[in-house]
Amino acid sequence: MEPKTISTARTARYISLGEPGADIQHVFFCLHGESQALADFAAQLVNFDTPERLLVLPExxxxxxxxxxxxxAPLTVASWFAADSLLPDLADLTAYLDELAAEVLAHCPAGVPVTVLGYGSGAAAACRWLAGGRTHYDRLLLYAPVFPPSIDRRATLVGLPDRPITLISTTTEAFTTEAVGAGLLQDLQDVGLSAQHRYVSEGPLTLAALGTVGK
Incomplete structure (x- = not known):
């Protein structure tokens, strides 16, 4: 038996740290890792949460x-894609994130800087979104990135616009060897993209770890 597909509307959820408005000076779209609750992800971003900064965490x-x-109590978590439905999942996440970004940015000042942060498998989701979507962004942050084997990493990176990229690795052994970042850094260079590589300790991210992005 071969599974069939049908397109249907979905109700997506997201957390907003801050509210869109005229005073917003920087927007972050932050994509969580595999099986990570949004509240736990938000706790890692607490250092970014200031009045002039809007953080949008889509689930x-x-x-x-x-x-x-x-x-x-049981936790509700989520996954960006499954190996046996990769292409539909990638199309769905691109459409979803483009729509969310358009809705949020419509209520922010024109030309506000946009940073996309992908954590764990959220880094792969971010790259696929930005390579195939229509959302303009200014900087891409890949934190302990993990690309599932079902995703062709180099083919994805080829589609990325030429924007500043920061690859963030942890100094602990809490993540897989891939998340250390050496392979991804080489792939970025091989497709003609340059990236800064920074190391951080495990725990809440700091603006200093991201270089000038938080200024």
């Missing part, structure tokens, strides 16, 4: 529940 469309720990 991936494939939501599911993780079992609770000994003392906690």
């Amino acid at each position: 991936a469309l494939s939501r599911y529940t993780m079992p609770a720990g000994p003392a906690g």
Whole structure:
């Protein structure tokens, strides 16, 4: 039996740290990692949350529940794509994120700087979105990036516009070897893109770790 598909409207969710408005000076679109609750991701970005900065944290469309720990309630988490439905998932996430970005930016000052931050598998989702979508951005941050084997990384990177890229690796061993970043850095160079490579300790990100992006 071969699965069939049908397109239908979905209700997506996102967290907004700050509200769009005339006083916003920088917009961040921040894509979470695999099986990561939005609240946990927001806790890593607490250092960015200032009145002039708007952080938008979209939740991936494939939501599911993780079992609770000994003392906690079950968590709702999400995945950006599945190996057996990769192409439809990529098309859906591109359309979803383009629509969300257009809605948010329509209520911000024209030309406001836009940074896209992808964490873990959210880095792969960010690259696929920006390579195939219509959203203008000024800088791309890839934090402990992980590309699933089902995604052709180099083919994705070829489609990225020539924008500043910062690759962020942790100094701990909490992530896979791929997330250390050496392979991705080489692929970026091979397709003609340059990137800064920074190292951070595990925990909330700081503006200093991102260079000039937070200024």
